[in-house]
Amino acid sequence: MKKLIGWLHLWLGLASGLVVIVVALSGSLLVFEDELEHLFQPSLFSVQAPAGATRMSLDALAAMVHDKYPDYKPNNIEIQPAANSTVTFYLKKGKEKGNLLMVVTDPYSGKITYTAAQDKRFFVVVKNLHRYLCMGETGKVITGISCSLFVIIIISGLILWWPKRNTRKQRMKVKWNASFKRLNWDLHAVFGFYIHVVIFITALTGLVWSYKWVNNLLFYAFDGKPQAKVEAPASKPVKGNEVAWLDKVLAETNQRLTYNGIINIRFPEKKELAVTVGKENTDRITAHIVDVLYFQAGSGAFVGDKLFANDTKGTQVRRMIYPIHTGGLFGWPTKILAFICTLIAASLPVTGFLVWIGKKKKKPVKKKTQYVSMASSIS
Known part of the structure; x- marks a missing residue:
């Protein structure tokens, strides 16, 4: 069963990895959209x-x-x-x-201090990238499918991570002084475990914008009828x-x-x-x-x-x-948490890809040559 789940985790990750990186990185910027706009363009908000x-x-x-x-x-x-x-x-x-x-x-003063096309503003472009990959409805379909696959990837990843009793401590911390191969595996598996709850909720809620039936399911659950x-x-x-x-x-x-x-x-x-x-x-x-x-x-x-x-x-x-x-549920604490988790989420396809490449390049174990002794050959 774990081999099947591992195969599923690998190929769904390879299929959606690039989109996950783009969506996660753009999402990390959008966490602090208001704060960053006020910081870098204060003239848009105050005089x-x-x-x-x-x-x-x-x-x-x-x-x-x-x-x-x-x-x-x-x-x-x-x-x-x-x-x-x-x-x-x-x-x-x-x-x-x-x-x-x-x-x-x-x-x-009544003066106009700034004029620009709304769709050319930085965070509007970032939001368009996050939701549609700047590709309109086609991009929405791609991000929706990738988000759905990511939900499955998170669940399968947790199953693959789940340790046996004698390896529990090993699965809970990163061995920073290990070889690159081992360190990369820890960054993927251990970091993935620590953020899996947050990114699972983030991916699941993202489906509300991707699919109308998910949005209606929410209203059926709480109101008994569609929106x-x-x-x-x-x-x-x-x-x-x-x-x-x-x-x-x-x-x-x-x-x-x-x-x-x-x-x-x-x-x-x-x-x-x-x-x-x-x-x-x-x-x-x-x-x-x-x-x-x-x-x-x-x-x-x-x-x-x-x-x-x-x-x-x-x-x-x-x-x-x-x-x-x-991440705006409880102000700054949850925003910082969401920011960190989305950055780590963006790294998971990269570290996962390196794990896969490392396994493919693994040298085959040479079979030991069996030598027949002179005595046995004579006998």
Whole structure:
């Protein structure tokens, strides 16, 4: 049985190894996406607020951006919680999906401080590489299959690692002063054992994005039915100045949701639907917890809400999949753990390949030549 499992572990590893390396390395970067962006591009998120200055209204900023880019329509607006934060507009041209134009504004001076195509940003490219290998739907199929194989590889690897009583201590630690061949085996087997729980959960949760049936299985388990389509409630916009109501929406959002958080105002594709405003609770240690409010376009009148606490169990669990997958479940400790484990996971196909090459190059044992003594030959 172990020979069969070993054969399965080897060939599934060879088949998916390169993709696993790419996905694991890109995933390790995405663990600290927010922190790294704030570190290396702080101007995208904060400005120098002049002493005694007041922020411009969101309506005025939106009007300024509209005047600068009259051929574009607003897709969404992102407002950071800090007083000295920027306001970022994401614009789209016509009915094209994707290819958003990112426009960062200084809310004190009204100046545009940064403009770029959203899909050209570093972490957007990394995320595209992580999910699609930068190959669209074809890449999604490849990463989905490789992720599925990796789940099997982890289970088979644990079975192969499982020691006998007299070798348990040997399987639990790396012998750093050993030969390269032995050290490489330890790096593969011992490190693989220590991270197997984390990478198994990471791979398993990754399947939620790869396959719709896995996503629906989650909702069947907790709600007894597949995921319902989420759409903003119907609300015909009030005709007139399209941006005169944004400050009202922002103020009421902060009044209803009093915690600190990033606010995202998303405009509907269908005019007869309400505007969706999401606020991510940054006071909580777990990332990606969002409450949603709906407002009427043109007037800013409150239409309804979709709060995390009132969601179905399936929706709540689905929301938690993202922080579990990315290590944001308990803040920095789980992020550091996820970062280390994904780096080690990226090394496993390499060390595993070297183990296989080492076995192939192993010299065959020479058979001992049997000599017949002179005496026996005479006899």
